[in-house]
Amino acid sequence: MGMDLRRLEEFLLANDDFLITTHVNPDGDALCSVLIFHGLLLALGKRARVIINDRVFPKYRFLPNSHLIQPVGKLPKGVQKKFKHAVILDCGELDRIGRVSELLEPQVKVLNIDHHTSNGQFGALNWVDPQKSSTAEMLYYLLKALGVTIDRGLAELIFVGVMTDTGRFRFSNTTQAVFQIAGEMVELGVNPQQAAEKVYFERSIRELKALGNFFLSLEPFFEGRVYLGYLKEGEKAIDTEGFANFAITIKGADMAGLIRGVKPNQFRVSLRARDRLSVSRIAEALGGGGHPNAAGYLTEGTLDQVRKTLLKEVEKHLNL
Amino acid sequence: MGMDLRRLEEFLLANDDFLITTHVNPDGDALCSVLIFHGLLLALGKRARVIINDRVFPKYRFLPNSHLIQPVGKLPKGVQKKFKHAVILDCGELDRIGRVSELLEPQVKVLNIDHHTSNGQFGALNWVDPQKSSTAEMLYYLLKALGVTIDRGLAELIFVGVMTDTGRFRFSNTTQAVFQIAGEMVELGVNPQQAAEKVYFERSIRELKALGNFFLSLEPFFEGRVYLGYLKEGEKAIDTEGFANFAITIKGADMAGLIRGVKPNQFRVSLRARDRLSVSRIAEALGGGGHPNAAGYLTEGTLDQVRKTLLKEVEKHLNL
Numbered sequence: 213m214g215m216d217l218r219r220l221e222e223f224l225l226a227n228d229d230f231l232i233t234t235h236v237n238p239d240g241d242a243l244c245s246v247l248i249f250h251g252l253l254l255a256l257g258k259r260a261r262v263i264i265n266d267r268v269f270p271k272y273r274f275l276p277n278s279h280l281i282q283p284v285g286k287l288p289k290g291v292q293k294k295f296k297h298a299v300i301l302d303c304g305e306l307d308r309i310g311r312v313s314e315l316l317e318p319q320v321k322v323l324n325i326d327h328h329t330s331n332g333q334f335g336a337l338n339w340v341d342p343q344k345s346s347t348a349e350m351l352y353y354l355l356k357a358l359g360v361t362i363d364r365g366l367a368e369l370i371f372v373g374v375m376t377d378t379g380r381f382r383f384s385n386t387t388q389a390v391f392q393i394a395g396e397m398v399e400l401g402v403n404p405q406q407a408a409e410k411v412y413f414e415r416s417i418r419e420l421k422a423l424g425n426f427f428l429s430l431e432p433f434f435e436g437r438v439y440l441g442y443l444k445e446g447e448k449a450i451d452t453e454g455f456a457n458f459a460i461t462i463k464g465a466d467m468a469g470l471i472r473g474v475k476p477n478q479f480r481v482s483l484r485a486r487d488r489l490s491v492s493r494i495a496e497a498l499g500g501g502g503h504p505n506a507a508g509y510l511t512e513g514t515l516d517q518v519r520k521t522l523l524k525e526v527e528k529h530l531n532l
Numbered sequence: 533m534g535m536d537l538r539r540l541e542e543f544l545l546a547n548d549d550f551l552i553t554t555h556v557n558p559d560g561d562a563l564c565s566v567l568i569f570h571g572l573l574l575a576l577g578k579r580a581r582v583i584i585n586d587r588v589f590p591k592y593r594f595l596p597n598s599h600l601i602q603p604v605g606k607l608p609k610g611v612q613k614k615f616k617h618a619v620i621l622d623c624g625e626l627d628r629i630g631r632v633s634e635l636l637e638p639q640v641k642v643l644n645i646d647h648h649t650s651n652g653q654f655g656a657l658n659w660v661d662p663q664k665s666s667t668a669e670m671l672y673y674l675l676k677a678l679g680v681t682i683d684r685g686l687a688e689l690i691f692v693g694v695m696t697d698t699g700r701f702r703f704s705n706t707t708q709a710v711f712q713i714a715g716e717m718v719e720l721g722v723n724p725q726q727a728a729e730k731v732y733f734e735r736s737i738r739e740l741k742a743l744g745n746f747f748l749s750l751e752p753f754f755e756g757r758v759y760l761g762y763l764k765e766g767e768k769a770i771d772t773e774g775f776a777n778f779a780i781t782i783k784g785a786d787m788a789g790l791i792r793g794v795k796p797n798q799f800r801v802s803l804r805a806r807d808r809l810s811v812s813r814i815a816e817a818l819g820g821g822g823h824p825n826a827a828g829y830l831t832e833g834t835l836d837q838v839r840k841t842l843l844k845e846v847e848k849h850l851n852l
Contacts, residue, residue: 380701381701382724388719392712394711395709398707399708405703405706414781415783417782420750420781424747424748426744427741461732462735463734
């Protein structure tokens with residue numbers, strides 16, 4: 213498994229009252245991973261809370277036990293304020309857990325489980341495996357290794373985590389193991405149709421119109437090897453997570469991006485690439501992070517400045 | 533396998549000079565199936581030709597040996613004119629092979645392999661199994677049963693056939709066996725990313741902008757249970773086949789449609805439905821046809837007339 217199972221097991225068995233968390237703006241794999249880990253700790257007879265920086269996007273509220281995920285800004289009264297033991301999942305850097313960091317004791321012991329290449333090994337225990345498609349896949353192996361039964365709920369979480377992080381069985385991380393695990397989860401009762409429809413096929417008409425505006429705004433750069441599109445502020449409630457995925461499907465595109473206004477002079481940039489370019493390196497250079505195929509960052513300036521800075525960085529990475 | 537393997541094997545071994553074909557407007561599974569069967573007959577030392585009614589869509593020309601698929605209208609000179617033995621794949625009715633029927637001897641013996649519930653059992657030998665995701669999946673079992681080695685080329689054909697007929701691992705036919713087979717094909721060298729990109733992700737920027745215009749034109753009717761969108765003439769070279777599929781993903785929509793100008797006062801209407809409504813009945817009433825979930829028709833009039841006539845027909849089928 214590429215991990216010291218005994219030390220990990222010891223950490224879980226010897227302690228209690230765990231905080232489980234993940235990165236800001238959590239995607240499918242992040243949300244599934246915190247819920248899988250919560251199920252694992254319950255199976256070990258432990259107490260644990262899942263607290264994350266943000267609210268759960270409505271499309272992920274069908275996930276079993278998703279009501280147990282609490283945004284840090286909306287904790288019920290009387291909740292334990294600080295944690296001595298934390299499990300941080302699918303998160304490359306400690307500061308990407310956002311305001312959840314306020315809940316950590318100064319002496320906190322962190323278990324860090326992640327599949328991002330860029331992971332900073334910030335834990336007391338670290339299990340980082342970039343060969344795995346998703347953190348959910350890693351937790352599948354962990355459940356097996358610890359002998360925890362995968363019930364239908366856990367199976368659905370594993371399936372959705374793997375499905376979302378492989379772009380529905382499409383990215384280059386779609387290994388034979390991914391298909392094998394997906395098949396096993398179907399055997400355990402997961403309905404692939406239902407899962408895909410919930411995540412990908414329950415759009416709002418507002419989301420579709422925003423997507424239309426994004427398509428119409430797309431501009432080519434570097435002779436069509438890069439496409440950038442834009443969305444204004446005011447589309448806050450809309451989940452634009454998948455928008456840039458559409459743009460990277462343009463024939464000949466090596467990279468595509470969405471520059472989205474968050475508030476005046478602040479933008480969130482989502483980048484997608486095919487295998488000829490690594491957008492995580494570009495995002496890292498501009499203060500963010502991610503995977504080679506999908507990365508992003510938050511930045512300040514005018515739209516024109518943001519675009520110029522991005523294109524200048526992109527130029528360094530394109531083999532022109 | 534639910535098939536008399538010995539009779540099928542006998543039919544293939546005792547005869548030669550087979551015609552292999554499939555239905556008009558062949559989709560991914562149809563094209564992969566004829567090519568898989570061609571490979572199978574070659575492995576048995578047989579002569580076979582793949583002749584179909586139409587040309588192969590450009591996006592499927594990456595399939596191994598796709599150049600062996602010959603449209604009936606473009607046969608090279610000197611080709612055998614009539615066949616005594618035919619293998620018809622993924623085709624519910626004999627007349628759906630189109631003009632290929634002109635190549636059949638009156639005494640032709642047909643082997644009919646298909647997974648459509650509606651299959652008319654028109655062959656001398658019939659192997660019809662609606663439990664299977666795709667004809668490609670059926671042929672996978674056949675290759676195994678006959679002991680034919682699945683090389684990388686055959687593996688890619690099986691993968692793409694299964695992938696396309698399950699809507700990329702999404703429709704209700706996505707069984708455990710589907711994932712198991714997909715995983716096995718990856719082990720045999722198939723690159724899932726490449727396959728998905730070729731079939732689904734080589735859009736033109738013009739297509740994406742037309743899609744954007746379609747999204748922005750979407751209007752709700754019947755309190756959001758029906759959405760219609762529009763495209764002007766002049767987008768002729770664009771493949772709008774999948775556009776209405778996006779609109780039917782809107783939450784709460786029972787039906788969605790694209791009304792596309794073909795020439796002055798002529799429109800092509802594409803309809804999509806979820807399971808609560810049958811658009812084939814609507815399209816049939818207006819002079820077209822299709823499946824319960826996807827249907828269409830060609831019609832004349834002004835845009836306003838076309839929309840009114842459609843909505844009037846839709847109203848009869850909605851349970852208001």
